[in-house]
Amino acid sequence: MKITRVILIVIGLAGLFLGALIMVQKERPDQILGVIVWIGAAIIVHDGILSPLLLLLDVWMRRAGRRIPFGVLAIVQGGVVVGAIMSMLVLPEIYKKSIGTKNPTILPLDYGLNLALFWAAVALLTAAACAIYLRRRRASSPASSASID
Structure with a gap:
């Protein structure tokens, strides 16, 4: 396991180095500064907003853990992570779009509405996955196999 971890870290660092090298060679300094600002903002949003919210959700759901099966907790957490990642990409x-562009065809969609619809779809699919999980769990439990006359 340790050698696998070392190999993955080396591959990741090599990818970062190669990406930084290509970016410095091909992009203008103002574009590089824009990437640095975006990465900094992403870290702030992730570490300052999304991670604490997910931690609170995790604590709240684990406190209710006696009533909520672990599989449901995992499904809900997965749905929240998928939604958070999409939010980070769309924000x-x-x-x-809110500050405007010189060319209106660059950002033609209503990204706020699309993100809200995405969150609604994630919530619906997460609820459906939880329902399917609970139904299968109930069907395979020994208590359900005993017939009551």
């Missing part, structure tokens, strides 16, 4: 577009 720059929402911001840029």
Whole structure:
């Protein structure tokens, strides 16, 4: 396991180095500064907003853990993570559209509405996955196999 971890870290560092090298060679300094600002903002949003919210959700759900099966906790946490990742990807577009662009065809969609619809779809699919999980769990439990006359 340790050698695998070392190999993955080396591959990751090599990828970061190669990406930074290509970016410095091909991009203008103002574009590099923009990437640095975006990465900094992403770290702040992730570490300052999303991670604490997920931690609170995790604590709240684990306190209810006697009533909620672990599989349901995992499904809900997975749904929240998927939604958070999509939000991180779409928030720059929402911001840029709000301040405007010189070319209106660059950001033609309503990204805020699309993100809200995405969150609704994630919530619906997460609820459906939880329902399917609970139904299968109930069907395979020994108590359900005993017939009551």
